[in-house]
Amino acid sequence: MTSPTDTALAPPDAPADSASASASAEGEEGAAQPFGLGSSPLRTDALPKALGIYPFAADLWAEGLLWGAVLRSPHPHARIVAIDTAAALAIPGVHAVVTAADLPNPGEGDAGAPGPGTDRPVLAAGVVRHHGEPIAAVAADHPDTARLAAASIVVEYELMEALTDPEQAFNAPPLHPDGNLFRHLPLRSGDPEVVGEVIVEGLYQVGRQDPAPIGAEAGLAVPRPDGGVELHLSSTDPHGDRERTAACLGLERDRVRLVVTGVPGATADREDLSFQVTLALLALRTGRPVKMTLTREESFQAHATRHPALLRYRHHADAQGKLVKVEAQILLDGGAYADVSSEALAAATAFSVGPYICPNVFVDAWAVRTNNPPAGRMRGEGALQTCFAYESQLDQLAARIGVEPLEIRRRNVLATGDAMPTGQAVTCPAPVAALLDAVAASPLPALPVDEPDTDWLLPGGPGGAGDPAAVRRGIGYAVGMVHMLGAEGEDEVSTATVRVSGDHATVICAAVDSGQGFATLARQIVQSVLGVSEVYVAPVDSDQTIAGPSARGRHTWVSGGAVERAALMVRHQLLQPIAANFGMSVELLSIADGKITSYDGVLGMPVTEALEGKELWATAQCRPHPTEPLDEAGQGDAFVSIAFCAMRAVVDVDIELGAVRVVDVTVAQDVGRALNPGQIEDRIEAGVAQGVGLALLEDLRTSGGLLVNPSLTGYRLPTALDTPEVRIAALLEERDVVATFGAKAVSAVPAVVAPAAIAAAVRAATGLPVGRLPIQPEDAVVA
């Protein structure tokens, strides 16, 4: 298939000069919206969301709808002996009660639907494997009736011992026919006998972060006259979800339509398969539209979390601190079902050393099954956990050798052309040293020494118990990396259609804008290529051609590539007759400032004039170069490209109470090309905020497999007062020549690096080792 290199070449003069383009757009249209690539137009849903008028999936309504509710397991591990639905069915207003027995294909085992989670039943049949696992569902004419009925279903359980310690998973009896080991990935590179002059060891722990989407799961299913069903919900993978839902329902895929609506911003997959299939089944059973919204507690129980991790590291270095060997053991707790654990493990293993050169690397990594909440996709899965560990190791090494943390990193940084421990050469830009230099050169935030105490936002917050005399300031650095696009041979492809009629263009692409900004970017691409200012992005549904999931930082590349290619084809159709008219080739015409110009300046025609009365369209596909799986020694070209980021965190710690406040995070990021600088900054801020959460606050705790704090009171998200000033020291624009527009994915890598940088700063402030995330107050108390 085509690689983007032969399609992604924008006309040399079209996209770059956004400033003048935006000026002209303003001049002609009187519109203040910036225009084209490189500018920073606002998301179209930004204002409605800020004003609270954006319709979320929970606001959906259909005449005569019924309400769905789910019965969930109160136990982390139990055999289901019997399910008695009679009492629930007897409640007036209840229209249907469904269990696994009602599903043509329950979704478990080989017969299950394709894609991640084939080992996960839609509704538990024989066994429940985690707290909150769905068992049955009800449709009733009132939400309260539905919940009451769900609670009236009698399930007879035979309790089984819950396996909650991932270290015990290897020897424990299998929790599932597929066993307890999702994957073991060994990495062997170099000489195992080498010993460094300096050796530092550490044990690191990462807790369970939840995506905690502000919009809880919600959706509406409408039965279709042809026996199929239409699902309206915030899916981030409409085609994959349609496929899996159809398979579980035993329907042909054309009978299931997924309409993406009300996406509240997602840092993980939405909505889970069980939710979709159950909702669809209820609609099919009752012949009525069915709406379901999860409570906050259910939402915590239902969706996948970040993988908790245990990482044991040993770094060997020479006397100057140059790495000679890294040994590591990495254990990811995948929870009850496989989901994307295998993929997360690949990232954890491949990036186990970080953006550093090390000739000898020996890693064993495992992802295991437990009776804890299932873990799945969440920004930088796998890469984040190891970043915390290897950066902590480098801090330790710096302290041991007696050099600054920045210096130890500079002595080891990776650059373009260097090999990773997987044997893959880094062919994309890897400006790690420049990123470090940029954050190091950025001025530090002032110490509030001259300000009155009352103006100083102390750790613990305003009106808290902070005491300036007990506050220590710490500065920490971290660098990290994450791959973009699917890894290890995953087929990456996206399709888009661009249509121009008269003065406006429409983009049809099934890439869901989950907050990453794809819809805005698609508009900018078409504006740049075609010079049309009014660009609409069509709502997404599964009748469109496939674009793949909103995950792994892929849509800018694959879907952006498809949109660009389609737009270029339309551009060709538009310019061909004009060029023919003037007896010149299309290549000699360019579109800029909303005008078509010939190379010699003779022709100058507004795009709108050329388009008058025309209807042009084209569909195109983008498929990046293939990758290969890691072999039994962890070797292989597994990744399409990698993004890097460096951060400097400044924290204030009340060393008596252990309260930490992140004062400032300064970021330098390798973006390839800044297609929308405003949006990139937003994504970096979002990543930092999520990183602050994991570093200091967010931990979905369990006790014996039972969720302890499934509420927004118990699960503490960072508030505006907890999130620091985020300053961008540099967005380094070294084009990744194989990527669409040379741009790299920007969302995941800040989330990967921020926790490590904050931990380093707390370490600097307290002199304590800081070996776990989130950092507990007692980890920051200096006795």
Added chain:
Amino acid sequence: MLPTSLDEAVEALAASPAAVPVAGGTDLMEAVNAGRLRPAALIGLGRITELRGWRYEDGGTAVLGAGLTLARMDRPDFAALIPALADAARTAGPPQTRNVGTLGGNIATAAPAGDTLPVLAALEASVTLARPGATREVPVSHLLTGLDPMRPGELLTWVRVPLLNAPQVFLKATGRSGPSRATASVALVLDPARRAVRCAVGAVAPVPLRPLEAEAWVAGCIDWDARGEEGVPAIDPAASAAFGEYVATACVPDGYGADAASGLAVEGPTAVALRLRRTVAVLARRALGRALK
């Protein structure tokens, strides 16, 4: 039901004992939404203007309406009157809830982490409970400990707080910088007329705890005459630190956080107890330091 006067509300509550009074609704509606509570009827207290302010009595007592909002208590006029209560109100949740959440609701909910509660305990405040034709006065501590609980059909109308005209402090340790529930809190008030210190620790037990012995001990360590004088420390820093430890040990038992069901005999304080004691000790020491500054 939306009564506009106190009498009306008291009558309404007596007439329909199954009805539940609702003030700001910030605790109540959360329970309703979560399905934990299904009130047969609601009696809204929001229109009873007389309960939304305060008045003075006998010169030395402020009588606060149960409908006083947490946001109102944070304003300078109130803060000058009862500073610790203003401090507690200021940190009790985000502005949206403090704008409607009330003092009466905070007391009636009696949550372990209720922020006004340790302050009211340290101030030895009392509440007025009303039913048609009768009222009774109950110390806040008796109400909270269940010694003299609120009876069905009673409405909490007034909160009586002695005015001490002396420094008082409320300090709260939380898990984040933004609004959050207390993991521990300390209210400390000076009563110079009696040369007394009164202190209550919140959030570490179902009700605020008073470390009476520590209070009495520290009152004896304070140089009451030097208090407020420039450059003269009113207390030896070592005594201040010892007070913190004293309060912490008194309020956090050795077995704190131990699994009661495990049945194992507790040997020495648990790790959780030690951590919480440390926090309480720091809060108590800092609170005393600020009060004596």
